[in-house]
Amino acid sequence: MSQSGLVATADGQAVMGEVMDSTPASATPAKKPRIRDAEATKARILDAAKKEFAKNGLGGARVDVIAEKARANKRMIYHYFESKEGLFQTVLENAYVDIRTAELKLNLDHLEPREALERLVRFTWEYYQKNPEFITLVNSENLHRAKHLKKSEVIKVYSRKFVSMVTTILERGVSTGVFRQGIDPVQLNITIAAIGYYYLTNRFTGSIVFERDLMAKEALEERLRFNIDTILRLVSV
Amino acid sequence: MSQSGLVATADGQAVMGEVMDSTPASATPAKKPRIRDAEATKARILDAAKKEFAKNGLGGARVDVIAEKARANKRMIYHYFESKEGLFQTVLENAYVDIRTAELKLNLDHLEPREALERLVRFTWEYYQKNPEFITLVNSENLHRAKHLKKSEVIKVYSRKFVSMVTTILERGVSTGVFRQGIDPVQLNITIAAIGYYYLTNRFTGSIVFERDLMAKEALEERLRFNIDTILRLVSV
Protein backbone atom coordinates (compact mmCIF):
# COMPACT_ATOMS: atom_id res chain seq x y z
CA MET A 1 0.00 0.00 0.00
CA SER A 2 2.74 2.42 0.86
CA GLN A 3 4.29 2.01 -2.55
CA SER A 4 1.07 2.60 -4.40
CA GLY A 5 0.57 5.66 -2.28
CA LEU A 6 3.95 6.95 -3.30
CA VAL A 7 3.22 6.41 -6.92
CA ALA A 8 -0.05 8.24 -6.60
CA THR A 9 1.65 11.23 -5.07
CA ALA A 10 4.33 11.30 -7.71
CA ASP A 11 1.65 11.23 -10.38
CA GLY A 12 -0.15 14.10 -8.79
CA GLN A 13 2.94 16.20 -8.81
CA ALA A 14 3.67 15.32 -12.36
CA VAL A 15 0.25 16.52 -13.43
CA MET A 16 0.58 19.88 -11.81
CA GLY A 17 4.17 20.48 -12.62
CA GLU A 18 7.21 20.55 -10.42
CA VAL A 19 6.23 20.66 -6.81
CA MET A 20 8.87 18.39 -5.37
CA ASP A 21 11.25 21.25 -4.70
CA SER A 22 8.83 22.86 -2.34
CA THR A 23 9.92 20.44 0.37
CA PRO A 24 10.19 22.22 3.72
CA ALA A 25 13.79 23.00 4.58
CA SER A 26 14.62 20.01 6.70
CA ALA A 27 18.25 19.33 7.51
CA THR A 28 17.70 15.67 6.84
CA PRO A 29 20.24 14.69 4.22
CA ALA A 30 18.26 11.66 3.07
CA LYS A 31 15.06 12.97 1.53
CA LYS A 32 12.51 10.32 2.18
CA PRO A 33 9.68 10.43 -0.31
CA ARG A 34 6.68 11.52 1.66
CA ILE A 35 3.65 9.40 1.31
CA ARG A 36 1.73 12.02 3.17
CA ASP A 37 2.31 15.45 1.75
CA ALA A 38 0.00 18.19 2.84
CA GLU A 39 1.35 20.76 0.38
CA ALA A 40 1.05 18.44 -2.57
CA THR A 41 -2.47 17.43 -1.62
CA LYS A 42 -3.46 21.04 -1.17
CA ALA A 43 -1.97 21.88 -4.54
CA ARG A 44 -3.79 19.01 -6.24
CA ILE A 45 -7.06 20.13 -4.70
CA LEU A 46 -6.53 23.73 -5.81
CA ASP A 47 -5.70 22.64 -9.31
CA ALA A 48 -8.71 20.37 -9.61
CA ALA A 49 -10.91 23.04 -8.05
CA LYS A 50 -9.75 25.69 -10.49
CA LYS A 51 -10.76 23.50 -13.40
CA GLU A 52 -14.07 22.45 -11.92
CA PHE A 53 -15.05 25.97 -10.87
CA ALA A 54 -14.02 27.32 -14.25
CA LYS A 55 -16.01 24.69 -16.06
CA ASN A 56 -19.21 24.89 -14.05
CA GLY A 57 -19.10 28.06 -12.02
CA LEU A 58 -19.29 28.19 -8.25
CA GLY A 59 -22.88 26.99 -8.15
CA GLY A 60 -22.47 24.25 -10.72
CA ALA A 61 -19.19 22.87 -9.38
CA ARG A 62 -19.37 19.67 -7.35
CA VAL A 63 -17.17 19.14 -4.33
CA ASP A 64 -17.14 15.38 -4.87
CA VAL A 65 -15.89 15.88 -8.41
CA ILE A 66 -13.09 18.13 -7.18
CA ALA A 67 -12.04 15.57 -4.58
CA GLU A 68 -12.05 12.81 -7.15
CA LYS A 69 -10.10 14.76 -9.76
CA ALA A 70 -7.57 15.78 -7.10
CA ARG A 71 -7.28 12.14 -6.00
CA ALA A 72 -7.89 13.40 -2.50
CA ASN A 73 -10.49 12.56 0.06
CA LYS A 74 -13.33 15.03 0.22
CA ARG A 75 -12.66 15.40 3.91
CA MET A 76 -9.33 17.02 3.04
CA ILE A 77 -11.05 19.83 1.20
CA TYR A 78 -12.93 20.76 4.32
CA HIS A 79 -9.79 20.25 6.38
CA TYR A 80 -7.73 22.67 4.34
CA PHE A 81 -10.30 25.12 3.00
CA GLU A 82 -13.20 24.98 5.45
CA SER A 83 -15.96 25.10 2.87
CA LYS A 84 -16.73 25.08 -0.82
CA GLU A 85 -16.77 28.85 -0.80
CA GLY A 86 -13.52 28.99 1.11
CA LEU A 87 -11.99 26.84 -1.57
CA PHE A 88 -13.40 29.07 -4.28
CA GLN A 89 -12.00 32.13 -2.60
CA THR A 90 -8.50 30.67 -2.50
CA VAL A 91 -8.71 29.57 -6.12
CA LEU A 92 -9.85 33.02 -7.18
CA GLU A 93 -7.22 34.82 -5.14
CA ASN A 94 -4.50 32.66 -6.66
CA ALA A 95 -5.81 33.34 -10.15
CA TYR A 96 -5.57 37.09 -9.61
CA VAL A 97 -2.13 36.89 -8.07
CA ASP A 98 -0.97 34.78 -11.00
CA ILE A 99 -2.06 37.19 -13.72
CA ARG A 100 -0.86 40.28 -11.87
CA THR A 101 2.51 38.64 -11.25
CA ALA A 102 2.85 37.74 -14.89
CA GLU A 103 1.95 41.28 -15.93
CA LEU A 104 4.53 42.84 -13.67
CA LYS A 105 7.16 40.50 -15.03
CA LEU A 106 6.65 42.01 -18.46
CA ASN A 107 9.03 44.80 -17.55
CA LEU A 108 7.63 47.34 -19.93
CA ASP A 109 9.34 50.34 -18.40
CA HIS A 110 12.38 50.31 -20.62
CA LEU A 111 10.39 50.03 -23.83
CA GLU A 112 9.21 52.74 -26.14
CA PRO A 113 5.70 53.69 -24.90
CA ARG A 114 3.82 52.56 -28.02
CA GLU A 115 5.75 49.32 -28.01
CA ALA A 116 5.03 48.85 -24.31
CA LEU A 117 1.32 49.31 -24.83
CA GLU A 118 1.26 46.92 -27.77
CA ARG A 119 3.05 44.31 -25.68
CA LEU A 120 0.53 44.71 -22.90
CA VAL A 121 -2.39 44.24 -25.28
CA ARG A 122 -0.71 41.21 -26.77
CA PHE A 123 0.11 39.76 -23.35
CA THR A 124 -3.42 40.20 -22.07
CA TRP A 125 -4.83 38.53 -25.15
CA GLU A 126 -2.48 35.60 -24.92
CA TYR A 127 -2.86 35.19 -21.20
CA TYR A 128 -6.63 34.92 -21.51
CA GLN A 129 -6.22 32.29 -24.16
CA LYS A 130 -3.68 30.23 -22.26
CA ASN A 131 -5.58 30.55 -18.99
CA PRO A 132 -9.25 30.35 -19.91
CA GLU A 133 -10.09 29.52 -16.29
CA PHE A 134 -9.26 33.06 -15.29
CA ILE A 135 -12.09 34.51 -17.32
CA THR A 136 -14.66 32.03 -16.11
CA LEU A 137 -13.63 32.42 -12.49
CA VAL A 138 -13.96 36.18 -12.73
CA ASN A 139 -17.37 35.81 -14.36
CA SER A 140 -18.49 33.51 -11.61
CA GLU A 141 -17.21 35.88 -8.96
CA ASN A 142 -19.11 38.78 -10.50
CA LEU A 143 -22.26 36.73 -10.55
CA HIS A 144 -21.80 36.60 -6.80
CA ARG A 145 -21.14 40.32 -6.59
CA ALA A 146 -17.46 39.83 -5.72
CA LYS A 147 -18.25 38.72 -2.20
CA HIS A 148 -15.13 36.55 -2.07
CA LEU A 149 -12.68 39.02 -3.58
CA LYS A 150 -13.91 41.67 -1.18
CA LYS A 151 -12.37 39.73 1.67
CA SER A 152 -8.96 39.60 0.06
CA GLU A 153 -6.27 42.04 1.11
CA VAL A 154 -3.47 40.84 -1.16
CA ILE A 155 -5.43 41.74 -4.25
CA LYS A 156 -5.25 45.44 -3.54
CA VAL A 157 -1.48 45.48 -3.39
CA TYR A 158 -1.15 43.71 -6.71
CA SER A 159 -3.82 45.84 -8.33
CA ARG A 160 -2.12 49.08 -7.40
CA LYS A 161 1.15 47.97 -8.91
CA PHE A 162 -0.68 46.98 -12.05
CA VAL A 163 -2.51 50.28 -12.44
CA SER A 164 0.64 52.26 -11.79
CA MET A 165 2.37 50.27 -14.52
CA VAL A 166 -0.04 51.55 -17.14
CA THR A 167 0.03 55.02 -15.62
CA THR A 168 3.78 55.14 -16.10
CA ILE A 169 3.54 54.04 -19.72
CA LEU A 170 0.98 56.72 -20.40
CA GLU A 171 3.04 59.42 -18.71
CA ARG A 172 6.13 58.46 -20.62
CA GLY A 173 4.19 58.52 -23.87
CA VAL A 174 2.83 61.96 -23.13
CA SER A 175 6.26 63.37 -22.35
CA THR A 176 7.66 61.82 -25.51
CA GLY A 177 4.84 63.39 -27.43
CA VAL A 178 3.44 60.16 -28.87
CA PHE A 179 0.40 59.94 -26.60
CA ARG A 180 -2.18 62.62 -26.04
CA GLN A 181 -2.85 64.06 -22.62
CA GLY A 182 -5.67 63.42 -20.20
CA ILE A 183 -6.22 59.72 -20.68
CA ASP A 184 -7.46 57.98 -17.57
CA PRO A 185 -5.21 54.95 -16.91
CA VAL A 186 -8.10 53.03 -15.36
CA GLN A 187 -10.32 53.53 -18.38
CA LEU A 188 -7.47 52.46 -20.61
CA ASN A 189 -6.82 49.39 -18.50
CA ILE A 190 -10.46 48.41 -18.59
CA THR A 191 -10.57 48.87 -22.33
CA ILE A 192 -7.48 46.76 -22.95
CA ALA A 193 -8.99 43.97 -20.91
CA ALA A 194 -12.45 44.41 -22.38
CA ILE A 195 -11.64 44.01 -26.06
CA GLY A 196 -9.89 40.73 -25.42
CA TYR A 197 -12.00 39.39 -22.59
CA TYR A 198 -15.36 39.94 -24.24
CA TYR A 199 -14.30 38.31 -27.47
CA LEU A 200 -13.06 35.21 -25.67
CA THR A 201 -15.69 34.80 -22.99
CA ASN A 202 -18.47 35.18 -25.54
CA ARG A 203 -16.79 33.11 -28.22
CA PHE A 204 -19.58 30.51 -28.25
CA THR A 205 -22.58 32.80 -28.64
CA GLY A 206 -20.43 35.11 -30.76
CA SER A 207 -19.62 32.40 -33.25
CA ILE A 208 -23.35 31.81 -33.70
CA VAL A 209 -24.43 35.44 -33.85
CA PHE A 210 -21.74 36.42 -36.34
CA GLU A 211 -21.85 33.09 -38.20
CA ARG A 212 -18.09 32.86 -38.08
CA ASP A 213 -15.68 30.64 -36.15
CA LEU A 214 -14.22 33.22 -33.79
CA MET A 215 -11.66 30.72 -32.51
CA ALA A 216 -10.12 29.88 -35.89
CA LYS A 217 -6.42 30.65 -36.03
CA GLU A 218 -6.79 33.47 -38.56
CA ALA A 219 -9.73 34.92 -36.67
CA LEU A 220 -7.68 35.10 -33.49
CA GLU A 221 -4.78 36.73 -35.28
CA GLU A 222 -7.06 39.23 -36.93
CA ARG A 223 -8.64 40.10 -33.61
CA LEU A 224 -5.28 40.70 -31.97
CA ARG A 225 -4.26 43.04 -34.77
CA PHE A 226 -7.57 44.86 -34.46
CA ASN A 227 -7.17 45.22 -30.71
CA ILE A 228 -3.67 46.62 -30.92
CA ASP A 229 -4.90 49.05 -33.53
CA THR A 230 -7.86 50.06 -31.37
CA ILE A 231 -5.69 50.84 -28.36
CA LEU A 232 -3.01 52.71 -30.27
CA ARG A 233 -5.55 54.86 -32.08
CA LEU A 234 -7.14 55.57 -28.72
CA VAL A 235 -4.01 56.94 -27.11
CA SER A 236 -2.32 58.57 -30.09
CA VAL A 237 -2.17 62.35 -30.40
CA MET B 1 -53.95 36.04 -26.61
CA SER B 2 -56.89 38.19 -25.64
CA GLN B 3 -56.18 41.55 -24.13
CA SER B 4 -58.87 41.11 -21.55
CA GLY B 5 -57.38 37.83 -20.57
CA LEU B 6 -54.11 39.43 -19.72
CA VAL B 7 -55.67 42.14 -17.65
CA ALA B 8 -58.01 39.82 -15.85
CA THR B 9 -55.20 37.51 -14.93
CA ALA B 10 -52.99 40.26 -13.76
CA ASP B 11 -55.24 40.91 -10.83
CA GLY B 12 -57.69 38.06 -11.12
CA GLN B 13 -55.51 35.47 -9.49
CA ALA B 14 -57.42 32.82 -7.66
CA VAL B 15 -55.03 33.47 -4.81
CA MET B 16 -56.13 37.04 -4.55
CA GLY B 17 -59.74 36.02 -4.33
CA GLU B 18 -61.09 38.27 -7.04
CA VAL B 19 -64.69 37.16 -7.54
CA MET B 20 -66.30 40.28 -8.93
CA ASP B 21 -66.80 39.20 -12.50
CA SER B 22 -67.43 35.53 -12.04
CA THR B 23 -70.52 35.52 -14.21
CA PRO B 24 -71.43 31.86 -14.53
CA ALA B 25 -74.03 31.18 -17.21
CA SER B 26 -74.99 34.57 -18.56
CA ALA B 27 -74.34 34.56 -22.27
CA THR B 28 -72.24 37.69 -22.29
CA PRO B 29 -70.51 37.42 -25.65
CA ALA B 30 -68.06 40.20 -24.82
CA LYS B 31 -65.18 39.48 -22.48
CA LYS B 32 -65.39 36.96 -19.72
CA PRO B 33 -62.60 37.47 -17.22
CA ARG B 34 -60.51 34.34 -17.36
CA ILE B 35 -59.35 32.99 -14.08
CA ARG B 36 -57.27 30.50 -15.99
CA ASP B 37 -55.02 32.11 -18.54
CA ALA B 38 -52.33 30.04 -20.18
CA GLU B 39 -50.60 32.96 -21.87
CA ALA B 40 -50.44 35.02 -18.74
CA THR B 41 -49.13 32.12 -16.71
CA LYS B 42 -46.49 31.42 -19.34
CA ALA B 43 -45.50 35.07 -19.31
CA ARG B 44 -45.23 35.14 -15.54
CA ILE B 45 -43.07 32.03 -15.59
CA LEU B 46 -40.79 33.51 -18.24
CA ASP B 47 -40.43 36.71 -16.33
CA ALA B 48 -39.63 34.99 -13.07
CA ALA B 49 -37.25 32.63 -14.85
CA LYS B 50 -35.38 35.47 -16.50
CA LYS B 51 -34.71 37.03 -13.13
CA GLU B 52 -33.78 33.79 -11.41
CA PHE B 53 -31.49 32.61 -14.22
CA ALA B 54 -29.87 36.03 -14.38
CA LYS B 55 -29.32 36.09 -10.67
CA ASN B 56 -27.95 32.60 -10.20
CA GLY B 57 -27.03 31.26 -13.61
CA LEU B 58 -28.51 28.14 -15.16
CA GLY B 59 -26.86 25.84 -12.64
CA GLY B 60 -27.64 27.93 -9.61
CA ALA B 61 -31.24 28.73 -10.51
CA ARG B 62 -33.94 26.76 -8.69
CA VAL B 63 -37.07 25.63 -10.46
CA ASP B 64 -39.08 25.81 -7.24
CA VAL B 65 -38.06 29.43 -6.78
CA ILE B 66 -39.13 30.27 -10.32
CA ALA B 67 -42.51 28.63 -9.77
CA GLU B 68 -43.02 30.50 -6.54
CA LYS B 69 -42.00 33.88 -7.91
CA ALA B 70 -44.25 33.33 -10.91
CA ARG B 71 -47.12 32.39 -8.62
CA ALA B 72 -47.51 29.27 -10.69
CA ASN B 73 -47.41 25.60 -9.90
CA LYS B 74 -44.10 23.96 -10.70
CA ARG B 75 -45.93 21.45 -12.83
CA MET B 76 -46.85 24.25 -15.22
CA ILE B 77 -43.19 24.91 -15.96
CA TYR B 78 -42.79 21.35 -17.15
CA HIS B 79 -46.10 21.55 -18.96
CA TYR B 80 -45.12 24.59 -21.00
CA PHE B 81 -41.35 24.31 -21.27
CA GLU B 82 -40.60 20.60 -20.87
CA SER B 83 -37.52 21.02 -18.67
CA LYS B 84 -35.39 23.51 -16.82
CA GLU B 85 -33.12 23.74 -19.83
CA GLY B 86 -36.07 24.17 -22.16
CA LEU B 87 -37.17 27.09 -20.03
CA PHE B 88 -33.70 28.56 -20.09
CA GLN B 89 -33.57 28.28 -23.85
CA THR B 90 -36.82 30.18 -24.26
CA VAL B 91 -35.71 32.87 -21.83
CA LEU B 92 -32.43 33.28 -23.66
CA GLU B 93 -34.02 33.36 -27.09
CA ASN B 94 -36.44 36.04 -25.96
CA ALA B 95 -33.60 38.09 -24.51
CA TYR B 96 -31.76 38.07 -27.83
CA VAL B 97 -34.87 38.87 -29.82
CA ASP B 98 -35.60 41.77 -27.48
CA ILE B 99 -32.23 43.46 -27.83
CA ARG B 100 -32.00 42.92 -31.58
CA THR B 101 -35.51 44.31 -32.01
CA ALA B 102 -34.65 47.38 -29.98
CA GLU B 103 -31.48 47.91 -31.99
CA LEU B 104 -33.27 47.76 -35.29
CA LYS B 105 -35.82 50.26 -34.05
CA LEU B 106 -33.05 52.81 -33.64
CA ASN B 107 -33.39 53.72 -37.30
CA LEU B 108 -29.87 54.96 -37.77
CA ASP B 109 -29.90 54.95 -41.55
CA HIS B 110 -30.95 58.55 -41.99
CA LEU B 111 -28.35 59.90 -39.59
CA GLU B 112 -24.91 61.23 -40.30
CA PRO B 113 -22.56 58.19 -39.96
CA ARG B 114 -20.60 59.49 -37.00
CA GLU B 115 -23.81 60.42 -35.25
CA ALA B 116 -25.26 56.99 -36.05
CA LEU B 117 -22.28 55.21 -34.53
CA GLU B 118 -22.37 57.35 -31.43
CA ARG B 119 -26.02 56.58 -30.98
CA LEU B 120 -25.35 52.88 -31.30
CA VAL B 121 -22.62 53.01 -28.66
CA ARG B 122 -24.90 54.97 -26.39
CA PHE B 123 -27.84 52.65 -26.97
CA THR B 124 -25.79 49.53 -26.27
CA TRP B 125 -24.46 51.04 -23.06
CA GLU B 126 -27.89 52.07 -21.86
CA TYR B 127 -29.55 48.83 -22.87
CA TYR B 128 -27.05 46.80 -20.84
CA GLN B 129 -27.70 48.99 -17.85
CA LYS B 130 -31.46 48.84 -18.11
CA ASN B 131 -31.47 45.10 -18.82
CA PRO B 132 -28.73 43.63 -16.66
CA GLU B 133 -30.28 40.18 -17.08
CA PHE B 134 -29.18 40.14 -20.69
CA ILE B 135 -25.51 40.16 -19.77
CA THR B 136 -25.83 37.50 -17.13
CA LEU B 137 -27.89 35.25 -19.36
CA VAL B 138 -25.32 35.49 -22.12
CA ASN B 139 -22.54 34.73 -19.65
CA SER B 140 -24.38 31.70 -18.42
CA GLU B 141 -25.00 30.52 -21.97
CA ASN B 142 -21.32 30.83 -22.81
CA LEU B 143 -20.41 28.84 -19.74
CA HIS B 144 -22.46 26.10 -21.38
CA ARG B 145 -20.80 26.59 -24.72
CA ALA B 146 -23.92 28.07 -26.30
CA LYS B 147 -25.64 24.69 -26.49
CA HIS B 148 -29.07 26.31 -26.19
CA LEU B 149 -28.56 29.15 -28.63
CA LYS B 150 -27.25 26.68 -31.17
CA LYS B 151 -30.70 25.18 -31.46
CA SER B 152 -32.34 28.50 -32.22
CA GLU B 153 -33.14 29.45 -35.80
CA VAL B 154 -34.71 32.84 -35.16
CA ILE B 155 -31.48 34.21 -33.77
CA LYS B 156 -29.73 34.00 -37.11
CA VAL B 157 -32.29 36.14 -38.88
CA TYR B 158 -32.09 38.86 -36.26
CA SER B 159 -28.30 38.72 -36.12
CA ARG B 160 -27.93 39.21 -39.85
CA LYS B 161 -30.10 42.29 -39.79
CA PHE B 162 -28.05 43.65 -36.95
CA VAL B 163 -24.69 43.09 -38.63
CA SER B 164 -25.90 44.60 -41.86
CA MET B 165 -27.03 47.66 -39.94
CA VAL B 166 -23.48 48.41 -38.85
CA THR B 167 -22.14 47.48 -42.27
CA THR B 168 -24.36 50.12 -43.82
CA ILE B 169 -23.24 52.79 -41.39
CA LEU B 170 -19.62 51.99 -42.11
CA GLU B 171 -20.15 52.07 -45.87
CA ARG B 172 -21.92 55.39 -45.69
CA GLY B 173 -19.14 56.80 -43.57
CA VAL B 174 -16.51 55.65 -46.04
CA SER B 175 -18.31 57.18 -49.00
CA THR B 176 -18.74 60.46 -47.12
CA GLY B 177 -15.07 60.38 -46.34
CA VAL B 178 -15.42 60.47 -42.55
CA PHE B 179 -14.54 56.81 -41.95
CA ARG B 180 -11.46 55.01 -43.14
CA GLN B 181 -11.70 51.98 -45.37
CA GLY B 182 -11.29 48.30 -44.60
CA ILE B 183 -12.90 48.11 -41.17
CA ASP B 184 -14.50 44.77 -40.48
CA PRO B 185 -18.09 45.38 -39.34
CA VAL B 186 -18.01 42.27 -37.17
CA GLN B 187 -14.89 43.41 -35.32
CA LEU B 188 -16.43 46.81 -34.85
CA ASN B 189 -19.62 45.29 -33.55
CA ILE B 190 -17.74 43.13 -31.10
CA THR B 191 -15.72 46.08 -29.90
CA ILE B 192 -18.76 48.27 -29.35
CA ALA B 193 -20.34 45.54 -27.28
CA ALA B 194 -17.10 44.68 -25.48
CA ILE B 195 -16.25 48.08 -24.05
CA GLY B 196 -19.66 48.39 -22.46
CA TYR B 197 -20.32 44.77 -21.59
CA TYR B 198 -17.00 44.13 -19.87
CA TYR B 199 -17.24 47.23 -17.75
CA LEU B 200 -20.71 46.33 -16.52
CA THR B 201 -20.42 42.58 -16.11
CA ASN B 202 -17.20 42.97 -14.14
CA ARG B 203 -18.36 45.98 -12.16
CA PHE B 204 -18.02 44.16 -8.83
CA THR B 205 -14.48 42.84 -9.17
CA GLY B 206 -13.59 45.97 -11.14
CA SER B 207 -14.65 48.27 -8.32
CA ILE B 208 -12.32 46.36 -6.00
CA VAL B 209 -9.35 46.09 -8.36
CA PHE B 210 -9.47 49.75 -9.34
CA GLU B 211 -10.55 50.94 -5.89
CA ARG B 212 -13.24 53.09 -7.42
CA ASP B 213 -17.03 52.82 -7.50
CA LEU B 214 -17.53 51.99 -11.15
CA MET B 215 -21.28 52.32 -10.82
CA ALA B 216 -21.31 55.86 -9.48
CA LYS B 217 -23.25 58.26 -11.68
CA GLU B 218 -20.20 60.26 -12.76
CA ALA B 219 -18.20 57.07 -13.36
CA LEU B 220 -20.89 55.76 -15.71
CA GLU B 221 -21.06 59.05 -17.59
CA GLU B 222 -17.30 59.18 -17.89
CA ARG B 223 -17.19 55.64 -19.23
CA LEU B 224 -19.82 56.38 -21.86
CA ARG B 225 -17.86 59.39 -23.05
CA PHE B 226 -14.71 57.30 -23.15
CA ASN B 227 -16.43 54.55 -25.12
CA ILE B 228 -17.84 56.90 -27.73
CA ASP B 229 -14.40 58.44 -28.08
CA THR B 230 -12.78 55.01 -28.44
CA ILE B 231 -15.10 53.95 -31.24
CA LEU B 232 -14.94 57.21 -33.15
CA ARG B 233 -11.16 57.26 -33.02
CA LEU B 234 -11.16 53.70 -34.22
CA VAL B 235 -13.16 54.38 -37.37
CA SER B 236 -11.99 57.88 -38.22
CA VAL B 237 -9.70 58.47 -41.17
Next chain:
DNA sequence: TAAAAAAGTAACTAGTTAGTGCGTTAAGTG
Protein backbone atom coordinates in the same frame (compact mmCIF):
# COMPACT_ATOMS: atom_id res chain seq x y z
C1' DT C 1 -75.79 20.27 -21.30
C1' DA C 2 -72.59 16.69 -21.49
C1' DA C 3 -68.20 15.55 -22.64
C1' DA C 4 -63.66 16.60 -24.05
C1' DA C 5 -59.75 19.46 -23.47
C1' DA C 6 -56.99 22.44 -21.13
C1' DA C 7 -55.30 24.69 -16.79
C1' DG C 8 -53.99 23.97 -12.43
C1' DT C 9 -52.61 21.57 -7.80
C1' DA C 10 -50.64 18.70 -3.89
C1' DA C 11 -47.77 15.28 -2.58
C1' DC C 12 -44.28 12.41 -3.78
C1' DT C 13 -39.74 10.17 -5.61
C1' DA C 14 -35.26 9.00 -6.64
C1' DG C 15 -31.11 10.80 -6.86
C1' DT C 16 -27.87 14.55 -5.33
C1' DT C 17 -25.26 17.55 -2.45
C1' DA C 18 -22.44 20.07 0.99
C1' DG C 19 -20.81 19.01 5.05
C1' DT C 20 -19.37 15.67 9.46
C1' DG C 21 -18.26 12.26 13.15
C1' DC C 22 -15.04 9.32 14.22
C1' DG C 23 -11.56 6.10 13.57
C1' DT C 24 -6.84 4.97 11.38
C1' DT C 25 -2.16 5.57 10.08
C1' DA C 26 2.07 7.97 8.95
C1' DA C 27 5.50 11.56 10.30
C1' DG C 28 7.96 14.41 13.34
C1' DT C 29 9.92 14.92 18.27
C1' DG C 30 12.20 14.23 22.77
Next chain:
DNA sequence: CACTTAACGCACTAACTAGTTACTTTTTTA
Protein backbone atom coordinates in the same frame (compact mmCIF):
# COMPACT_ATOMS: atom_id res chain seq x y z
C1' DC D 1 10.99 3.93 21.44
C1' DA D 2 6.98 6.16 23.20
C1' DC D 3 4.19 9.85 22.19
C1' DT D 4 2.15 13.69 20.03
C1' DT D 5 0.63 15.81 15.90
C1' DA D 6 -1.04 16.01 11.51
C1' DA D 7 -2.71 13.64 7.22
C1' DC D 8 -6.08 10.83 5.59
C1' DG D 9 -10.34 7.79 4.83
C1' DC D 10 -15.04 5.61 5.47
C1' DA D 11 -19.55 5.96 5.95
C1' DC D 12 -23.20 8.76 7.09
C1' DT D 13 -27.00 12.63 7.11
C1' DA D 14 -30.07 16.21 6.60
C1' DA D 15 -31.49 19.08 3.35
C1' DC D 16 -32.29 19.83 -1.31
C1' DT D 17 -33.66 19.28 -6.29
C1' DA D 18 -35.43 18.26 -11.00
C1' DG D 19 -38.97 15.98 -12.48
C1' DT D 20 -43.56 13.07 -11.96
C1' DT D 21 -48.02 10.86 -10.69
C1' DA D 22 -52.56 11.17 -10.07
C1' DC D 23 -56.10 14.13 -9.33
C1' DT D 24 -59.42 18.47 -9.33
C1' DT D 25 -61.36 22.46 -11.47
C1' DT D 26 -62.39 25.47 -15.22
C1' DT D 27 -63.18 26.46 -20.15
C1' DT D 28 -64.40 25.18 -24.70
C1' DT D 29 -66.97 22.64 -27.95
C1' DA D 30 -70.41 19.75 -30.23
